[in-house]
Amino acid sequence: MPEIGNNAVTADTNLVDESFSASQSECYYLSIQMEPDRFSFCVFNIAINKYIVRRNYPLYNTDDLNTLVNECHSIFDNDELLRLRYKRSSHLWISPRCTFVPDYLFDSAETDSYLTFNHGTAVGELTMQNHIKSARLYSAFSCPEALMALLRQYQPNIICYHHATPLIESVIAEISSSNKIGLAVYFYANCLDIVVAKSDQLLFYNTFQITAPEDSVYYLAGVSNLFQIDLSSTRLMYAGNAKQIPPEVSILDNYVERIDECDFVHLNNLYGCE
Numbered sequence: 001m002p003e004i005g006n007n008a009v010t011a012d013t014n015l016v017d018e019s020f021s022a023s024q025s026e027c028y029y030l031s032i033q034m035e036p037d038r039f040s041f042c043v044f045n046i047a048i049n050k051y052i053v054r055r056n057y058p059l060y061n062t063d064d065l066n067t068l069v070n071e072c073h074s075i076f077d078n079d080e081l082l083r084l085r086y087k088r089s090s091h092l093w094i095s096p097r098c099t100f101v102p103d104y105l106f107d108s109a110e111t112d113s114y115l116t117f118n119h120g121t122a123v124g125e126l127t128m129q130n131h132i133k134s135a136r137l138y139s140a141f142s143c144p145e146a147l148m149a150l151l152r153q154y155q156p157n158i159i160c161y162h163h164a165t166p167l168i169e170s171v172i173a174e175i176s177s178s179n180k181i182g183l184a185v186y187f188y189a190n191c192l193d194i195v196v197a198k199s200d201q202l203l204f205y206n207t208f209q210i211t212a213p214e215d216s217v218y219y220l221a222g223v224s225n226l227f228q229i230d231l232s233s234t235r236l237m238y239a240g241n242a243k244q245i246p247p248e249v250s251i252l253d254n255y256v257e258r259i260d261e262c263d264f265v266h267l268n269n270l271y272g273c274e
Helices: 022-027 065-078 108-119 145-154 164-175 213-226 247-252 267-272
Strands: 013-016 028-035 038-045 050-058 088-093 098-102 125-132 137-144 159-162 181-188 191-198 201-209 235-239 258-261
Touching: 022 028, 038 065, 065 137, 065 145, 098 108, 108 125, 108 137, 125 145, 125 159, 125 164, 137 145, 137 159, 137 164, 159 164, 164 181, 164 191, 164 201, 164 235, 181 213, 181 247, 191 213, 201 213, 213 247, 235 247
Parallel strands: 028 088, 088 159, 181 235, 235 258
Antiparallel strands: 013 050, 028 038, 038 050, 098 137, 125 137, 181 191, 191 201
16 A cells, blocks of 8 residues: 555555466556546556556645655555566656647657747656657657656656547547548546547647636537537547546537547557557
């Protein structure tokens, strides 16, 4: 049981399949997902195409970077599964700090410049990149350097992805065989991501700050109007924290024909990404 400050933190989701074997960990994939209020990880057995571990820890006071790193350090120290050696390990970082560049224009030496042009400079941030193959884009994003150092302390070969990478890949994959518009939203930390895709093309992606549930209707209606999408006859794909449907989704339900909860940002999607 991780001890964080004066709080004893236990996993509020803890599923371990009977087939899991610590001695076989080097045959498994470890995937970590981190966002402002939770630290989640899963273990995937590629041989049987099955998740064999899923755990989620609540996080506290994560507005302060030192506190966030200390909390994650305690989780690693006290969860023996996170300290095993795995065939592959990855980390999904959920953050609004991301910008896109068409792959034919992308220069890896300019990753910092791409990001700071849109988001400014952040002290103590490590700039990274992902290739979103289906959208023919590179994403430039940043993650706290101290957090990446902690992750690499326990999993030296860990690969970091921004959440937009599997989100966009999944939306395009969902509608690539049809000529329909794909419309998806993802809620996290007072932010709303909206994705619009058609066939194998990404038409729109943006992050909006929301301070009230009604904001989500305003932004979704504006984007839908831009692409002449009739929400009353449209399927909306929703992703976010599966443990709690945000009030924004309940409000959207009054305007959208159908809302399907889709675990787009589930870490298994990362294995198809560069």
